[in-house]
Amino acid sequence: MGELIVMNHPLIQHKLTILRKKETGSKDFREIVREMSALMGYEVTRDLETEEVEIETPLTKTVGKKISGKKVAVVPILRAGLGMVDGVLSVVPGARIGHIGMFRDPDTLNPVTYYCKLPKDISERTIILLDPMLATGGSLVAAIDELKKLGAKDIRSLNILAAPEGIEVVQKSHPDVDIYVGSVDDYLDEHGYIIPGLGDAGDRLFGTK
Ligand SMILES: O=P(O)(O)OC[C@H]1O[C@H](OP(=O)(O)OP(=O)(O)O)[C@H](O)[C@@H]1O
Ligand SMILES: O=c1cc[nH]c(=O)[nH]1
Numbered sequence: 553m554g555e556l557i558v559m560n561h562p563l564i565q566h567k568l569t570i571l572r573k574k575e576t577g578s579k580d581f582r583e584i585v586r587e588m589s590a591l592m593g594y595e596v597t598r599d600l601e602t603e604e605v606e607i608e609t610p611l612t613k614t615v616g617k618k619i620s621g622k623k624v625a626v627v628p629i630l631r632a633g634l635g636m637v638d639g640v641l642s643v644v645p646g647a648r649i650g651h652i653g654m655f656r657d658p659d660t661l662n663p664v665t666y667y668c669k670l671p672k673d674i675s676e677r678t679i680i681l682l683d684p685m686l687a688t689g690g691s692l693v694a695a696i697d698e699l700k701k702l703g704a705k706d707i708r709s710l711n712i713l714a715a716p717e718g719i720e721v722v723q724k725s726h727p728d729v730d731i732y733v734g735s736v737d738d739y740l741d742e743h744g745y746i747i748p749g750l751g752d753a754g755d756r757l758f759g760t761k
């Protein structure tokens with residue numbers, strides 16, 4: 553079973569509370585998603601491999617560490633995942649970036665894929681999949697299906713909020729994928745919205761409602 557990591561860091565929780573507030577406008581919402589994503593990016597990269605390297609300081613020789621092993625690819629699920637890219641890149645600036653475009657049909661709640669462009673060597677990279685919202689899990693499962701079809705083997709998901717129903721769906725379909733979340737909320741309403749949630753992340757990020 554994939555691990556579920558709830559990031560209870562006080563800074564992450566403080567920022568999440570601001571995101572949830574209905575009076576937080578798009579400018580602040582975008583800024584806080586970016587800040588939270590940097591903090592979450594720090595957690596999601598905690599187990600990246602390192603190797604020792606000999607270096608020279610201005611005073612002496614010493615041994616330091618550098619990231620080794622697989623390189624990273626950051627893959628936002630459009631649109632809302634785009635809001636998380638800059639924050640994560642602030643901690644892994646050398647990562648390649650792929651894009652998966654997807655929206656959820658409002659009637660069926662099924663994901664519809666409209667775009668996919670990924671780095672060629674996706675099978676050799678650690679993939680950090682970004683989407684602020686994990687609701688029914690349909691979008692995340694479809695995105696992981698697509699990545700695996702193209703050879704991806706090491707995938708982790710970074711989500712600001714998740715519903716218990718969606719986590720279960722993803723863990724059943726893709727037990728090898730670890731899920732990092734800011735909070736596991738209570739339930740999904742009849743329209744598939746996370747409760748208490750923060751509303752529609754894409755609309756709040758881009759001011760489209
Ligand atoms: O877990 P699920 O039930 O699949 O729902 C989650 C998806 O819904 C939202 O996208 P949306 O369809 O609103 O598209 P947008 O990002 O363009 O706003 C969200 O950003 C996720 O991608
Ligand atoms: O609560 C939700 C559910 C899906 N997508 C969102 O943006 N918000």
Ligand SMILES: [Mg+2]
Pocket residue numbers: 632752753754755
């Ligand atoms: Mg949306």
